Amino acid sequence: MNNSNLENASDLYVPGTLGEIYDLLGSMVLSAPTFTDPSFPNRDLNNRFLQLTLGFDAVRTKIGEDHYNVLTNLSLRAKVLFEHDQNDSNGKTDEGRTILFQIEELIGKLLI
Secondary structure, three states, X not given: OOHHHXXXXXXXXXXOOHHHHHHHHHHHHHHOOOOXXXXXXXXXXXXXXXXXXXXXXXXXXXXXXXXXXXXXXXXXXXXXXXXXXXXXXXXXXXXHHHHHHHHHHHHHHXXX
């Protein structure tokens, strides 16, 4: 993560519940692969995945280490795919979205 992302980290919304993480994932699917939004100038791929990771940190005790590890690993894999397809031109964005859907599915099961 670059320094500008670290400086903006204190301004990030951090989801604090599984439901809020689920909502964040829905937003991420729609804004992939760049994760930018003109209404939020500091929103980008790095900040969105930082939000997701911090959200996982917030629910870590509730979901347990095994689920936490699965979610953070899936998130990392998705981020790398999006980084390698910023123009949505080589199929990696579709692969990344599939992983976000897998994370959503797991979060949905944990909500029950």
